[in-house]
Amino acid sequence: MKLTIVGSGYVGLVSGTCFAEMGNDVWCVDIDEKKIEDLKKGIIPIYEPGLEEMVKRNYNEGRLRFTTNLKEGLDESLFMFIAVGTPPDEDGSADLKHVLGVAREIGQKMEKYCIIVNKSTVPVGTGERVRKAVREELEARNKPELEFDIVSNPEFLKEGDAIEDFMRADRVVVGTDNVRTAELMKELYDPFQRKGNKVLIMDILSSELTKYAANAMLATRISFMNELSMLCESCGADIERVREGIGSDSRIGRSFLFAGVGYGGSCFPKDVKAIIQTMKEHGFDAKVLNAVEEVNKDQRERFVDKVVGHFGEDLSGLTFGVWGLSFKPQTDDMREAPSIDIINNLKARGAVFKVHDPVAMEVAKSVLGNESIEYCANYYDVLRDVDALLLVTEWHQFRRPDFDKMKTLMKNAVIFDGRNQYELRRMEDRGFVYYSIGRAIVK
Numbered sequence: 001m002k003l004t005i006v007g008s009g010y011v012g013l014v015s016g017t018c019f020a021e022m023g024n025d026v027w028c029v030d031i032d033e034k035k036i037e038d039l040k041k042g043i044i045p046i047y048e049p050g051l052e053e054m055v056k057r058n059y060n061e062g063r064l065r066f067t068t069n070l071k072e073g074l075d076e077s078l079f080m081f082i083a084v085g086t087p088p089d090e091d092g093s094a095d096l097k098h099v100l101g102v103a104r105e106i107g108q109k110m111e112k113y114c115i116i117v118n119k120s121t122v123p124v125g126t127g128e129r130v131r132k133a134v135r136e137e138l139e140a141r142n143k144p145e146l147e148f149d150i151v152s153n154p155e156f157l158k159e160g161d162a163i164e165d166f167m168r169a170d171r172v173v174v175g176t177d178n179v180r181t182a183e184l185m186k187e188l189y190d191p192f193q194r195k196g197n198k199v200l201i202m203d204i205l206s207s208e209l210t211k212y213a214a215n216a217m218l219a220t221r222i223s224f225m226n227e228l229s230m231l232c233e234s235c236g237a238d239i240e241r242v243r244e245g246i247g248s249d250s251r252i253g254r255s256f257l258f259a260g261v262g263y264g265g266s267c268f269p270k271d272v273k274a275i276i277q278t279m280k281e282h283g284f285d286a287k288v289l290n291a292v293e294e295v296n297k298d299q300r301e302r303f304v305d306k307v308v309g310h311f312g313e314d315l316s317g318l319t320f321g322v323w324g325l326s327f328k329p330q331t332d333d334m335r336e337a338p339s340i341d342i343i344n345n346l347k348a349r350g351a352v353f354k355v356h357d358p359v360a361m362e363v364a365k366s367v368l369g370n371e372s373i374e375y376c377a378n379y380y381d382v383l384r385d386v387d388a389l390l391l392v393t394e395w396h397q398f399r400r401p402d403f404d405k406m407k408t409l410m411k412n413a414v415i416f417d418g419r420n421q422y423e424l425r426r427m428e429d430r431g432f433v434y435y436s437i438g439r440a441i442v443k
């Protein structure tokens with residue numbers, strides 16, 4: 001089948017490449033000229049495991065093409081996917097200027113029927129706004145007879161596992177108002193459904209809301225565990241044991257129950273804000289989700305409080321090593337990463353840093369700058385003469401480090417672990433002062 005994906009970021013590039021992998025002809029469009037030129041040369045703008053090889057193969061075999069000219073794709077494609085960003089507006093609602101901009105461009109340039117598929121995360125009701133924007137443009141061109149359909153097909157991939165998530169999705173949600181479009185969407189996703197059909201067809205509004213509901217639910221689980229971690233620290237329980245205790249209940253399940261420094265990234269923070277705003281527009285106070293946000297914000301501050309509790313308010317003259325900067329492992333995405341707030345907060349109290357991230361160093365430099373921060377190529381270099389290590393992102397290589405080597409490098413054997421990577425008993429045996437989340441302090 002022939003399709004175009006407008007927006008070649010995390011979602012657009014991964015989806016486009018996976019559709020091409022299944023034999024479809026795919027145009028990936030972006031307004032960022034450098035991004036498109038780089039992609040044509042095989043330079044991938046983001047870090048996503050397995051993506052580079054897949055992009056190159058599909059590009060070389062001619063199924064994946066890149067352009068800044070939407071019309072090239074539009075003229076050939078049955079499906080026009082919109083996968084551009086929906087960043088938060090000032091009031092927290094999703095800013096739809098990119099989505100509606102693409103809708104208008106399609107309306108200005110289409111010459112034949114197409115199915116406009118919204119893959120961006122958009123507030124409930126956006127499908128209708130897209131339809132209206134396209135219609136207005138067609139009317140302005142005196143071509144109201146040109147037909148199109150609108151579909152909502154939110155994306156649930158996770159950065160770091162994006163290809164696996166797309167190729168073997170738990171489910172594919174398709175919101176549509178007619179049977180014919182539903183059948184065409186099913187046909188497009190058929191090659192991904194060899195082990196059983198997971199396409200859920202529903203109305204457009206429910207599909208749009210499903211995406212926000214999913215992210216809000218996952219964010220809620222994280223904040224719930226973080227709130228409990230506070231109680232654990234106070235009463236002497238261990239959040240890791242509590243997590244195992246509830247996660248083994250099949251009604252609850254094990255995912256997204258890890259206490260830590262809170263959620264970040266390009267989705268949860270903005271999507272929780274956006275659904276809160278949508279509820280406000282509908283006259284409701286989002287009591288649960290407001291609390292989810294507040295707990296998440298507090299959790300970063302509580303991590304800083306642990307450091308301040310140990311070293312005192314004035315941190316001048318102290319150097320902290322930081323392991324992990326991206327908002328989660330296996331990605332270079334720094335959007336809303338907890339590391340940003342934690343470093344900036346401690347920096348304001350006079351601390352300086354040595355930091356390392358396996359892939360996010362370049363992106364981190366553009367976000368955190370160079371002042372008071374030394375970027376180290378190796379994660380052990382971070383430790384030389386530091387007063388403490390802060391483990392902020394749980395990359396695999398940090399799980400079983402050489403603790404003896406760490407102790408010889410560090411000025412003080414003190415670790416603040418924002419991701420509960422190590423066993424308390426072992427840290428005690430190894431002679432570290434060890435702070436983690438929702439567990440006893442090892443001194």
Ligand SMILES: NC(=O)c1ccc[n+]([C@@H]2O[C@H](COP(=O)([O-])OP(=O)(O)OC[C@H]3O[C@@H](n4cnc5c(N)ncnc54)[C@H](O)[C@@H]3O)[C@@H](O)[C@H]2O)c1
Nearest residue numbers: 007008009010011030031032084085086098120121155159
């Ligand atoms: N990143 C994720 O893990 C993820 C997961 C699921 C859903 N989403 C949602 O998918 C959408 C896209 O997210 P992303 O992370 O891929 O964003 P991104 O910022 O990585 O990519 C968006 C791309 O769209 C391009 N763009 C903007 N306006 C354009 C236009 N008019 N024409 C062509 N290209 C244009 C930008 O240049 C950019 O390359 C968002 O709504 C997001 O909430 C993201």
